Amino acid sequence: MQSPVAPPIEGATHLHSGKVRDLYELPDGRLLMVASDRMSAFDFILETTIPDKGEILTRMSLWWFDQLSGLVPHHVLSTDVPAEVRGRAVICERLEMYPVECVGRGYLTGTGLLDYRATGQVCGISLPEGLLDGSRLPEPIFTPATKADFGDHDENVSYDAVAGTVGDGVAEQLRSLTLAVYARAEQIARERGILLADTKLEFGARPDGTMVLADEVLTPDSSRFWPADDWHPGRAQPSYDKQIVRNWLLSPESGWDRASGAAPPPLPDEIVTLTRSRYLEAYQTLTGETW
Template sequence: MPLDVPGATHLHSGKVRDLYSLETGHLLMVASDRISAYDFGLSPGIPDKGEILTRMSLWWFEQLQDVVPNHVVSTDVPERVRDRAVVVERLDMFPVECVVRGYLTGSGLTDYHAAGEVCGVPLPDGLVDGSRLPTPIFTPATKAQMGDHDENISFEQMVEAVGAPVAERLRDLTLQVYSRAERIARSKGIILADTKLEFGARADGTIVLGDEVLTPDSSRFWPADEWQPGRAQSSYDKQFLRDWLTSPDSGWDRHGQDPPPSLPAEVVQRTRERYVQAYEQLTGESF
């Protein structure tokens, strides 16, 4: 259940974030400690996750402010959601996930094995799990509600959804954001394998970066000194949790009808440790 926040009216709850309207006309976006994987909400949540995601997004927005405008208006929020919420602009959000991949893994690897391409982008032969791609590729996806599945789509399908001029601009901005962020992360000893961005438009048509940005929820972060193509990579994100869910230890059939099991305390603790480590290593700040 979303929190009751004084002075704010609840509008919507997503997989992780709760959105409220404010009397100023702006929105209050609150990051919860909820966590999802494979489009399922999991329990219990990860302690402090909402605060880590909020802090990390704010740090990245600052690094990217000369690349693309962002939706943050203020960090002056009600006490009940202090440190895990931001006041943001109202935007007309585009109905696509803007995904960029610099390395091959996850659903991209599955698509590559099936067809030698990802979202209609042909790739060279001989790539393996964790391979660095010759150049980063833009691989959009549909947005999914809780319980539904994001689906990779081709650029042509994206054009049908938002029109060619907007699709081309979103592709270009996504690749620019990744280029900047990948260099920054690499300088901190982290490989940014891929990330998912969301954009919206102001009333005057200006495209703005919204939602979260470059967090362990929306990105794959790998330790650069442990990168070794041909195997699953060590990670600073929730891949550890995903791996447990699909292991025999969880007893869960990802393709069955039953919901995922509750997360053991050790999985919760180790996932939290990875989120904290990603934040501290990237920003140089203590959590």
């Protein structure tokens, strides 16, 4: 996948671009993290953007950081950002990021379901027989993944593999904090009629060793949110995320062959509108705020 081109921001030095976010360094050494309207699917950055997506993700992360106050410190220092990225960016502290995608799961789906069907386990954790797509797990589990290079897939790994990379003490803290964040967020979402199936978190360390929650948190890009009143295990669940985009790309209507290696085609206007509405619905339902 070709790395996206980040727009220049006066007085800021571009450091890195991911599928959605662009990272800059400010003159005082702090970092500026900007959420774009880019949409990725199947390890491609799509030609078509989703209007307001970056601002929705940023607002939702800030709301969740507030909900998690007292549980774990976060990396946001200020929302007083340059005018051209206002609403979609935060100023954050520089951290030493841990090379682990920390995933908390309360329901079986996605790559976890694939692993379970193949081995009866997810990341080395044995699960009961007979679980279906969308089944609620007996208790939430920590299912870490490696951080892949740009354009590659993250790969699920065992807890022991994480401990071998970052040490036993850090691995236990990552697991404990991930499950604590998942538990609080799952309860909050459930009270608002949404099931939090799973979520991916990233943590970093301050110079004094304090573990800090970083990047985005509990957005439709990093989490699976399902309408609680439409949850039926045994099938794919309706979701507040980019599944609409994935489904269209895989449909005959798109004309795209995933196995071809070619980039996906532009999204039609109705798919863009529907995707934006799902992101907005998740934001408004969870936060109680109107756009």
